[in-house]
Amino acid sequence: MxxxxxxxxxxxxxxxxxxxxxxxxxxxxxxxxxxxxxxxxxxxxxxxxxxxxxxxxxxxxxxxxxxxxxxxxxxxxxxxxxxxxxxxxxxxxxILPKKAALQNPHWCSVDGNGNLYESTDGFYVxxxxxxxxxxxxxxxxxxxxxxxxxxxxxxxxxxYGFKSSGICYCRNCRTDFKESTGLDLPTAKDRTSPVWTQFTRWKLKKTxxxxxxxxxxxxxxxxxxxxxxxxxxxxxxxxxxxxxxxxxxxxxxxxxxxxxxxxxxxxxxxxxxxxxxxxxxxxxxxxxxxxxxxxxxxxxxxxxxxxxxxxxxxxxxxxxxxxxxxxxxxxxxxxxxxxxxxxxxxxxxxxxxxxxxxxxxxxxxYYDGDVSAANIAIIYSADTLNFYEPGNHDSHDHYVECIRGVEQSLLEAHIPFDIISTQTLSDEMLNKYKTVILPSMACMGEQEAEAIRRYSARGGGVIATGETSLFDLDGAKRNDFLLKDVFQAEYNGVTLQVNGKHTGEVMQAYMNIQDSTHPLVQGLEETSVVPIAYDYCTIKVSIDRTVVPLTLSAPFRVFPEGLSYTVEPDTGAAMAVLSENDTKGRTVYFPHRIDRLFWQTGIPDLKQLLVNAVLWSMHGEVPIVVSAPVTCEVSLRKKGNKIMVHLINLTGGRRVFNELVPLHGLSVGIKEPSVVKAYLLSTGESLEIRKSNDLSQVTVETLKDYDVVVFEV
Missing domain, CATH: 3.20.20.80 (Glycosidases)
Known part of the structure; x- marks a missing residue:
């Protein structure tokens, strides 16, 4: 070799x-x-x-x-x-040893006063x-x-990375940045400054x-x-x-x-x-x-x-x-x-x-040369991570929480997925998937938007949340969503708090279920409200082509308990907009960060809405059906004539895990009628196959920590 x-x-x-x-x-x-x-x-x-x-x-x-x-x-x-x-x-x-740094200070990162950044005693950055x-x-x-x-x-x-806690003002950085942008290096970190945006892009290229x-x-x-x-x-x-x-x-x-x-x-x-x-x-x-x-x-x-x-x-x-x-x-x-x-x-x-x-x-x-068999993709945007909400110190973390809220909902529902990025949005890449999800992907360019439009026009499902496509790639706010035609909704010019104006009182708000028969709210038949928080985009919905099964309640106080109610009517603000185009491409737009709220709270009703949105948008065409606790993670891979369902038991209670509770009687099925053999990879034990229409199912009697169910077709 x-x-x-x-x-x-x-x-x-x-x-x-x-x-x-x-x-x-x-x-x-x-x-x-x-x-x-x-x-x-x-x-x-x-x-x-x-x-x-x-x-x-x-x-x-x-x-x-x-x-x-x-x-x-x-x-x-x-x-x-x-x-x-x-x-x-x-x-x-x-990291530079002291001798190298002192003999060659021009090799070092320096602060605005020309002092060398010290990594630790006797070593320099x-x-x-x-x-x-x-x-x-x-x-x-x-x-x-x-x-x-x-x-x-x-x-x-x-x-090859820049010091994360400071700006380097060495001669090389000052000269290169000036030649590249015509600007001087920023004097301090200020994400709201256009200079900082250019500085960030310059650093990305230089790294x-x-x-x-x-x-x-x-x-x-x-x-x-x-x-x-x-x-x-x-x-x-x-x-x-x-x-x-x-x-x-x-x-x-x-x-x-x-x-x-x-x-x-x-x-x-x-x-x-x-x-x-x-x-x-x-x-x-x-x-x-x-x-x-x-x-x-x-x-x-x-x-x-x-x-x-x-x-x-x-x-x-x-x-x-x-x-x-x-x-x-x-x-x-x-x-x-x-x-x-x-x-x-x-x-x-x-x-x-x-x-x-x-x-x-x-x-x-079984591992070497396998590929994902997921038909759902979450789309990640590096521009949103870097440039969205520059005035919010926690914006990076908030965006990651939006992505992870979607991840968590799919993992708990045992729906396999990939994570792709805006740098990979070719027609060939998108055609692998029945549905793509844009979790609060606020920063979007024309090229990315056009790729999503073409995908939707070909019959693909689209789910988006929050201020998706409302900002350009540098974080500048637009007057309207770049994907307004896909959402079938226009931005009304303002993003508001669901809890109303900040008055100092602790407030609460809900999404009111307006149509309990709609697939989006399946499993929520016994409630008429779903908790909501943070902010939401005010929107104007295209009435002729959309359904709005959720609207925003009027906010009301939490304390004192005897006054915790409202007699005000529902605000009428749309909290979910669903549409279907002429090619059967379905779109679900949540004008709020339901994803982040689920990540932070784990409220089951929020997960139910996200999962239902996925199932509806892809016309129910999930490739596997797994009956197991939410702590059983699933991954779907394939190689040749083998389709492999990886099962990982995360039933460990509070971290750090010191023991796992074994799982029993797990039902694992794939949407593939031509399965001829199924077995557990750890033991080679053959598993009895139960077939119903296009579904081939087996039962895994016990999962201790990790195993793989192999289906051969």
């Missing part, structure tokens, strides 16, 4: 963070043996940069003081190859436009490739250009050497937006794409704690495997995450966290910090890796 082939085969990886102190007595042979027993097929490891793990001849590379003449890099590569494991050398160019990336990187890459038989070069995530340059550097030394990087998707907007990462454009210049899902938990200095979504890994795998044909690595932390790098994540949660990656078209990868397995201070987490990796390895033919 050549250097250009191995990473195209679905595998299982580790990223090995090697600390200075680890170099003191590093047992590479034991490490490789442990990795082999865990069914690891590749790993990356710290080789060059601010921690260099080999004797370097480069004066400005910082060699680990614990090396003492040893060659840890060489020992690691040789040991890995003895066990048939691929070893990728990682270089981190984002490099600028991606500086000579460290542009010139010295060539020497580091050449030295490693010429000394060692590595299977790839990877650049750490900080190697991508840096990724391309580093790829070219590697290829100039060895044209066959695979090149990898590190990034993150929209689920961590603090990093994505702060460092100006366009992961889709960056993927054009990497052999395989690594994205992180590491910060599952964060406890900040003020004592504020925050959990990431339990479904983050699946989200990243779905998104990346939909927007690029290149291999995807999704890397999670072995540890619990910030601030605890030593304590292992519980095996129960780690296994289902990793399983979501494997189930959605990507390669699971674990960031191991604290030394190799034999000397790790908390080895309890390795069993999860071994179990999942062994299962994946044993059944690799």
């Amino acid at each position: 050549s250097k250009t082939d191995w990473f195209n085969k679905r595998g299982r990886g580790i990223h090995l963070t090697i600390r200075d102190i680890d170099c003191d007595n590093y047992d590479a042979e034991q490490m490789a043996k442990d990795f082999h027993e865990m069914h690891v097929s590749f790993f990356s490891f710290f080789a060059g940069g601010y921690v260099s793990t080999y004797p370097t001849n480069l004066d400005l590379q910082r060699e680990s003081p614990y090396l003492n003449g040893k060659d840890v890099t060489g020992e690691i590569v040789e040991a890995a190859h003895r066990y048939g494991i691929k070893a990728v050398a990682m270089i981190d160019l984002g 490099s600028c991606p436009l500086g000579g460290y990336q542009k010139d010295y990187a060539v020497q580091i890459v050449r030295e490693i490739i010429e000394k060692y038989d590595v299977d790839g070069i990877k650049f750490g995530g900080a190697s 991508t250009a840096c990724v391309k340059y580093l790829m070219d550097v590697v290829k100039s030394v060895d044209p066959d050497m695979p090149v990898f990087g590190n990034s993150v998707c929209f689920g961590d907007p603090e990093w994505t937006v702060g460092s100006s990462l366009d992961v889709e454009q960056m993927s054009n210049y990497q052999s395989a794409i690594q994205v992180e899902a590491q910060t599952r938990f964060k406890l900040d200095a003020s004592g504020q704690a925050q959990w990431q979504s339990l479904r983050w890994t699946g989200e990243e795998a779905r998104y990346m495997s939909s927007v690029t044909d290149k291999p995807i690595w999704v890397v999670v932390s072995y540890f619990m995450a910030w601030p605890w790098r030593r304590s292992a994540m519980t095996p129960v949660e780690q296994k289902v966290y990793l399983a979501q990656i494997a189930a959605n078209g990507a390669m699971p990868m674990v960031n191991l910090s604290g030394g190799p397995p034999k000397v790790h201070e908390d080895p309890r987490g390795f069993i999860a890796m071994k179990e999942l990796f062994e299962f994946h390895d044993k059944h690799n033919d």
Whole structure:
């Protein structure tokens, strides 16, 4: 197998963070043996940069003081190859050792007063436009490739991104920005300023250009050497937006794409704690495997995450966290910090890796080359993430919550879906789907709108929420929706709070059900109201071609309880607009952020409305029917004559999961009448097939954590 082939085969990886102190007595042979027993097929490891793990001849590379003449890099590569494991050398160019920074201050990021940005004591932040990336990187890459038989070069995530917490005013940045825009760099962060918009777009381009340059550097030394990087998707907007990462454009210049899902938990200095979504890994795998044909690595932390790098994540949660990656078209990868397995201070987490990796390895033919069989897509907009609601400090998070509200509703309803982006809206891409969903996709361009119009005209289903298409790509508000013809609704010029004017009183509002027989409100027959919050677009609806089954109630106080009622009439404001065009293309427009409210509250009625909208818009043509608790996650994949339903049990109660409640009697069916065989991948056990019309169903008696039902047609 050549250097250009191995990473195209679905595998299982580790990223090995090697600390200075680890170099003191590093047992590479034991490490490789442990990795082999865990069914690891590749790993990356710290080789060059601010921690260099080999004797370097480069004066400005910082060699680990614990090396003492040893060659840890060489020992690691040789040991890995003895066990048939691929070893990728990682270089981190984002941090400059003190000696390099003081001798070459023009390599550093600087603040408005010309002071170097310090990363930590004795280390400084490099600028991606500086000579460290542009010139010295060539020497580091050449030295490693010429000394060692590595299977790839990877650049750490900080190697090409801008400092997320400050503006770099170095000469290179000032000159380049001036030449590119005719403007001076902004003096402070102000998202409402047009200069900041141009600054953000400039950074996005420069980050991508840096990724391309580093790829070219590697290829100039060895044209066959695979090149990898590190990034993150929209689920961590603090990093994505702060460092100006366009992961889709960056993927054009990497052999395989690594994205992180590491910060599952964060406890900040003020004592504020925050959990990431339990479904983050699946989200990243779905998104990346939909927007690029290149291999995807999704890397999670072995540890619990910030601030605890030593304590292992519980095996129960780690296994289902990793399983979501494997189930959605990507390669699971674990960031191991604290030394190799034999000397790790908390080895309890390795069993999860071994179990999942062994299962994946044993059944690799079912993973390698599979593709999604979902017929629904959520559309993500990087422009909305970056430029919508610039005056709202939390706008990035709010947009992600809108997307995740839709994700969560589909996951709980066991409806498989992909996540695509506005950069992929070709007719060919959209034709894969019966319905596309635009969760509060406020920023939209003419080209994107036209793609949605053509899709709708071909009979595709469209669901949109909030202020979708009301803003241009830079976040400037339009007078009307760009998709008003698809929505069959016009913007009335103002977005209002559903709770009325801010008076200081705690208020409540509801959507009133006007037609209890409509499919949109199926399952809500026993109520006449559904809670609503936040803001809504006032709209004028095309009466002749639409149905409005939900309207807005008049808001009223919550306290005192004896006065908590209203005698005012319904406001008449449309809360859902449904239409069908001449080609049977159906559209549902919710002029409010029902998606975000469901994510924040989990109110079942909101999920019911979202799921009903999906089913109605796609004429009920879901590809699978699963009867299981909402904590059973489903992914639908296919390969050749095999259709595979991945089942992941997330019934763990409060996080961190320490145990899972096994699920019993799960009914799994696919809309495929020509099924000839069905079996459980873990055991090979044949499953009895029950057929009814075009539905082929089986029963899974017990699901402990992760398994796959395979249907052969």
